[in-house]
Amino acid sequence: MAETHLEVYRRFEGTLHEHRLRAWPIWTTGLRTALKQRRALLLLYLPPVIATVIFSFVVYLGFMASEQLERESPFEGLGEGDIQERLASGVVMGVVSGGLKMLEVTRQIIEFNKAMGFFALLAVAWFGSGLFCEDRKAGAHQLYFARPITRLDYFLGKFGVAAFFGLCAMLVPPLVICLVASISSPEWAFLKEEWDVIPRAIALAFLWTTVVTLLVLLASSLAARRSFALIGVFGFFMLSGAMSQALGHLVSRRFFALSLGDDLNTLGSQILGRSDAGLPVSPGEAWVAVSVFVAFALVVIAARLRRLEVVA
Amino acid sequence: MSAVLVAEQLGRYYGQVVGLNDLTTEIAGGVVGLVGPNGAGKSTLLRLIAGEIRPSRGSVRVLGHEPFANRELFRVLGFCPQQDALYEDMTGFDIVRLLLRLGGFAPAEAKARAERALERLSLTARMHDKVRTYSKGMRQRVRIAQAIAHDPRLLVLDEPMTGLDPLGRREVLELLRELGSSGTHVLFSSHILYEVEHLTAEIVLIHRGRLLAKGALPEVRALLSKHPRRVELSARRPRELARALIEWPEVVSVRVQPGAGAEEHLALETRDVGAFYRRLTGLAARERFGISSLCSADASLEAVFDYLVT
Amino acid sequence: MSEPIIVLEGLEKRYGSIRALEGLSLALPPGPIGLLGPNGAGKSTLIKLLLGQLEPSGGKARIAGFDPTRRAERLALRRKVGYMPESDCLIPRMNGVELVTALGQLTGLTPSDAITRAHEVLDYVGLEEARYRGLDEYSTGMKQRLKLAQALVHDPELLLLDEPTNGLDPKGRKHMLELVHDLGHAQGKSILLCSHLLPDVERTCERIVVLDKGKIRSAGSIEELTRNEESWVHTEIDGDVAAFRAALGSAGLQFEPEGAWTQRVRLRAGDYDGLFELAARAGAALTELTSERSSLEEVFLDALEDGVEKDAAEKDAAETVAAKTNAEQR
Structure with missing residues (x-):
């Protein structure tokens, strides 16, 4: 049967679904556009990837070596073959394995995890600093807030985008290394003896990412341009660090808690189960300071987003 | 009477991009509407006439002057550009007065003229407020006010009605009509064809940097x-x-x-x-x-x- | 008559002591409606209230049957409404299809529906290859078409179009008006069109609402508002004008010369043929004959003037009352 379809506009016959998670489409589309920045991805993630690979390798080697050492005494079979060569490889293995008793592996994973925090900050700052201010500059908020979403959904979607990049840098490397350590440790010894490193690392990754993402979004909601937001984020770290140093030394040790970096450091050590006496901020103060910061950031962001929807 | 505007093989290029290409024409005067699609070269032509940019080739004479960087011409020509660029921290009145002072008027004269021009555009009530507090329409009116304040013989306006509400459009149309009937030559560009038609039958139509038609509308139609x-x-x-x-x-x-x-x-x-x-x-x-x-x-x-x- | 698409009952909005909207009451039937008013009349405020972006200070509004002040209904309402903002707006780092698709998904389309609809509406607005290009390369005309496309992606019942012809050249403007007209007439959409260009409204809308200083000054169908009770026609003559005018005079018809060739004539009982007879007898040809209607511009300006007078009268009345009470107190 012949048909013609000359209608210029076809109605939509399907139904509009209400997403249970209304922030989901904001998150997925936001992520997709962010992932277009290939060069930035490469630059930001190449160092953590390299570090992870090297470190996994070191962990692997360490377990291999200690296993071998246990199996054969280094001086067994001396006299057969080249003594010098034997000695040399024994020394290498000794050096590698010397620092890699089980506890040492854990300690290094913890240090590594904390070091990754810096990369997470860089990634979140890069991908998160434009989320609000570029939307405002381009007028995207007018399009978003004509859609069935609330300001909370908008915030959650954007938060998810920025946090994703933080977690990529903060969560994936320790998990990879723990995996390597579990597999290469003799008879899953790592998993049996040090399993609690994994939940601790996850908890730290979430805490760190949340706080850093909030800081970046706070800057983005206040700044007129992305570059200003970037400056704001790093400026905040530096200024708060300098102020805490000055006031901490001159007035009271309590002021050390002003430095967000030191607070997070303290919390990181506590979460990872290592009380470090060398840190300037006590865990209690750090928790208070970080909570106050989070609350402050949420209030300010809420106010700025309200302005974005209502005043425009 | 000699023509207000004489252009001979007038061209203006921005690198390789053509703004205006080989335009030869004469405009006798009166109220003339300049029309054409986006990117036709209307703004380029108006800026050449106002002496803001130098022709790449050919020549243009406006009221007998070479317009580019010619101070003599500024006394007889008023230009209202399209760009929304005003000093945000000055008041509307200060801007108009400053431009009059720069044009060589004595302080008292400049003040009186600025007041008169702003009054003609119904800005008197707000003229001492800072420009940053103005609406789009008020900013547009400040631009027009500075163009007419020194009673030029030729008034050149690029999209003067943009951003104005119906009342504002009507006022500006009336103002241009009034200026036209009192002997000022007016050359203005617009996208809103019925407004052009309402004001004048004399049109210049350009497209892709070329002159397509010029003259009284019925005559153009007859051609x-x-x-x-x-x-x-x-x-x-x-x-x-x-x-x-x-x-x-x-x-x-x-x-x-x-x-x-x-x-x-x-x-x-x-x-x-x-x-x-x-x-x-x-x-x-x-x-x-x-x-x-x-x-x-x-x-x-x-x-x-x-x-x-x- | 079908259910009204927009109902306002004493809708008010105050910002501190400033009253942006003062008790608007109105019921608008489906179909294309022009929202007119000078700058600062309260049009933007009204649109924000209709979208539920602002909370009213008083009164009620129902759009497509939903109350925008309640969260669940506000979200449902936004599925029924498409909004085309006045100023430039785009989502950074997206191309045309991505933008429309993303906003479609936000409105509740599944990802596959969203991409289908995005191409459908982009075809409709005539955005061809440009849809794959980055938005920073778009011309004004393309941006306007994209803005319309994103408002249409979820096939809403009501479109809020804020100055859709802004910045367009004559061709672009004509195309945009054809789209708006088609949407309002052939596609049966309800439209609230804000425009400073009254002929745009006249060409695309059936009704208008005139807003000024936060009050409704006039509302009704354009047909009725511009109807002129007196039957005056506008005529243009080619040939012997003097003879034609003399013939009008001797036939006892009232007329007023306008231009060299044109005159207004007051007709009796729609006797158009008589006019042609007079012209033929005078050896002239009628080259134009149009019934005179008041233009939308006149209607608009009259509405504003009446409003100003009414305000002044109310103020006087209020002052008189105040003076009286003062006097009584003394």
């Missing part, structure tokens, strides 16, 4: 003889009338078009519009078709624009 003229009419008995009309040699085509409700209109094309109207008048008088409206559908600037800009 486009290869396009048959369209006439629309409504009558009590449209189909009967259509049967009669299609027999005439001057009628090229007749179409019956649905109107509001059950009503029908006729749209026809004719090669000789004069003969057609004479014959129609006779027929309507004899046969009493009840023709209740009759108008030419394409003498308008919009129709001319459509024919020329493809």
Whole structure:
């Protein structure tokens, strides 16, 4: 049967679904556009990837070596073959394995995890600093807030985008290394003896990412341009660090808690189960300071987003 | 009387990009509307006339002056640019006064003229507020005010009605009409063709940097003889009338078009519009078709624009 | 008559002491409606209230049957409404299809529906290859078409179009108006069109609402508002004008010369044929004959003027009352 379809506009016959998670489409589309920045991805993630690979390798080697050492005494079979060569490889293995008793592996994973925090900050700052201010500059908020979403959904979607990049840098490397350590440790010894490193690392990754993402979004909601937001984020770290140093030394040790970096450091050590006496901020103060910061950031962001929807 | 504007092989290029290409024309004066699509070169032409940019080739003379960087010309020419660039922290009054002072007026004179110009644009009430607090329409009016404050002989305006609400548009149209009838030459560009038509029949149409048409609208239309003229009419008995009309040699085509409700209109094309109207008048008088409206559908600037800009 | 698409009952909005909207009451039937008013009349405020972006200070509004002040209904309402903002707006780092698709998904289309609809509406607005290009390369005309496309992606019942022809050249403007007209007439959408260009409204809308200083000054169908009770026609003559005018005079018809060739004539009982007879007898040809209607511009300006007078009268009345009470107190 012949048909013609000359209608210029076809109605939509399907139904509009209400997403249970209304922030989901904001998150997925936001992520997709962010992932277009290939060069930035490469630059930001190449160092953590390299570090992870090297470190996994070191962990692997360490377990291999200690296993071998246990199996054969280094001086067994001396006299057969080249003594010098034997000695040399024994020394290498000794050096590698010397620092890699089980506890040492854990300690290094913890240090590594904390070091990754810096990369997470860089990634979140890069991908998160434009989320609000570029939307405002381009007028995207007018399009978003004509859609069935609330300001909370908008915030959650954007938060998810920025946090994703933080977690990529903060969560994936320790998990990879723990995996390597579990597999290469003799008879899953790592998993049996040090399993609690994994939940601790996850908890730290979430805490760190949340706080850093909030800081970046706070800057983005206040700044007129992305570059200003970037400056704001790093400026905040530096200024708060300098102020805490000055006031901490001159007035009271309590002021050390002003430095967000030191607070997070303290919390990181506590979460990872290592009380470090060398840190300037006590865990209690750090928790208070970080909570106050989070609350402050949420209030300010809420106010700025309200302005974005209502005043425009 | 010598022409207000003489352009000879006038061209302006931005690198390889053409702004205006080989324009040769003379504009006698009066109120003239400059029309053309986006990117046609309207702003380039107006900026060349105002002396803001230097021609890449050819020459332009405005009121007998070479416009580029010519201080003499500034005394007789007022320019209202399209760019929304004003000093945000100055008041509207200060901007107009400052520009008058820079134009060489004594302080008292500048103050009086600034007040008068702002009053003509109904800005008196807000003229001492900072520009940053102004709406789009008020900023536009400040730009126009600074262009007319020194009573120029030629006023050049680039899209002067942009951003204005209906009241503002009407005021500016009235102002331009007034200036035109008091002997100021006005050259303005606009996208809103019926406003141009409302103000003047004299048009300059450019497209892709070239001059497409210049002159009084009916004359321009008459030159486009290869396009048959369209006439629309409504009558009590449209189909009967259509049967009669299609027999005439001057009628090229007749179409019956649905109107509001059950009503029908006729749209026809004719090669000789004069003969057609004479014959129609006779027929309507004899046969009493009840023709209740009759108008030419394409003498308008919009129709001319459509024919020329493809 | 069908259910009204927009109902306002004493809708008010105050910002501190400033009253942006003062008790608007109105019921608008489906179909294309023009919202007119000078700058600062409260049009933007009204649109924000209709979208539920602002909370009213008083009164009620129902759009497509939903109350924008309640969260669940506000979200449902935004599925029924498409909004085309006035100013430039785009989502950074997206191309045309991505933008429309993303916003479609936000409105509740599944990802596959969203991409289908995005191409459908982009075809409709005539955005061809440009849809794959980055938005920073778009011309004004393309941006306007994209803005319309994103408002249409979820096939809403009501479109809020804020100055859709802004910045367009004559061709672009004509195309945009054709789209708006088609949406309002052939596609049966309800439209609230804000425009400073009254002929745009006249061409695309059936009704208008005139807003000024936060009050409704006039509302009704354009047809009725511009109807002129007196039957004056506008005529243009080719040939012997003097003879034609003399013939009008001797036939006892009232007329006023306008230009060299044009005159207004007062007709008796719609006797158009008589006019042609007079012209034929005078040896002239009628080249134009149009019924005179008051233009939308006149209607608009009259509405504003009436409003100003009414305000002044109310103020006087209020002052008189105040003076009286003062006097009584003394």
